[in-house]
Amino acid sequence: MSTFTAPQSTTTTGWLRDAATLTARVLRHWKRRPGSLVVSLLFPVLMVLMFGYLFGGAMAVPDGGYMAFLIPGMLAMAMLFGLETMVVSVTTDTAKGVTERIRAMPVTATAVLAGRSTADLLNAIVALAVMLITGLLVGWTAHRGLGLALGAIGLLLWLRFAFTWVGIYLGLLLKTPESAVAVQILVWPVGFLSSAFVSPDTMPGWLGTIATWNPLSATATAIRDLFGNPDWNTHGWAAEHSILIALIWPAVLTAIFLPLALASYRRLDR
């Protein structure tokens, strides 16, 4: 025991490297356990097939088929599903003591959470690619050009970025992987109470209002617009300003949950 040396200071490079190391860790998980990644990627595909072909026949969507309405909704749902993966992943780290080990290391909280967030965005990009290919295979297309289509993908990733922080916060709050099941269940009412599957106009008034103002709906409606897909009788201020709301909602969620996530990571006093 002779040559202990310690670094003098924190540097931006060091911060970036810590975040990159923790992003790479999640990518290694995918490589080691490809099964769970594949299942999480194929699940929304299965839902497209189920809803599109089983229920699609009963759905009367004006100006286009149900598939063209459903795919943007499912793209938004795929962003929401990231939340459960995140909660499972964060609670597993707490249960296995990995969170504790990293907290006892000279790694800043922001680097740890940035690493998670980056990995989650990469996951979202892969999930979107799979869903877009599925969409094209079942007859969905974007009609308004590449620029607006990329804008739509940007809005989807922006929504996912917000859900990432909600997921990290819930994961730190819930602590055990068992309680993550609650999140897996609660994702469904959030998903169905939106314009992802049907128009809020077909719901009872008050329920329709909640569905219209759901962050998921704002993004789904906005990207339908940007992709040039049918919109199914959506009226009112919220529907007409969906792009604006799709920009604001994730910003609000991030502004609330990012500081909460950071604070609870720093304050894991037992």
Added chain:
Amino acid sequence: MVYEEGFTRSLPRPEVAIRALDLGKAFGAHTALDGFSLDVGAGTVCGLLGPNGAGKTTAVRILTTLTRPDSGQAQVAGFDVVRDPRQVRYRIGLVGQNASLDEILSGCENLVMFGRLLRLSAAAARRRAEELLAQFDLAAAANQPVADYSGGMRRRLDLAASLILSPPVLFLDEPTTGLDPRARIDVWSSIRSLVGSGTTVLLTTQYLEEADQLCDQIAVIDAGQVVAHGTPDELKAKVGPDRVETITRKPSLDEVFLHLTGHHPSTGRAEPMTENTR
């Protein structure tokens, strides 16, 4: 070891590696620490001995910067745990009650990842991982996911992960709880060789026998306070003959186990309990 960012300053080791002064900590209505004070000399092994709920883990969590004390102060390796947690974190290793490892990754991937987080270069992290895997008899399982490891292997990997930077101060929170006697003796011999290289160790345990085997000093903690402090022999002289009998009976069971199973599992070498390698 080669650091990527060119850290060269070698700090003189303070005489007192761990100093806790009048630490207090409450969780709601429960007082975990109540005037906890302890000095551990550099290069020594101190055992923190006490029943469940005595405050051992809380003390370790404060000293390793994981929990903030409500009152009092503490320095580890010359740095204040509240004011300079980052400096403390570079200088400590922590082995908790349960292995803290990424079970999906392999043993080698775990060590490389933690090495990177301790700011080793990619090459240095890999080299250090290989060294440690060899040192802890895990080279054969280096590329297996930790999920496939036995309890003893996990604990050894956990210990290895805490030693990546050869920290001057090591905290072991009940390092052998839940291990079978052979794995326990394995961990003991690892700890002994660390101590031989000059590391300061604070070890919590419920087993008097473990403290007796490993520690220069023992602090007995009860209700959040150190109630007795001394060498194992001094403490044995203080407590009655009943306790002493317990101390001598337990090791002999372990000796019986060693005798029956024969040898050290990995080196094939017998590890007599009485051997003192410090």
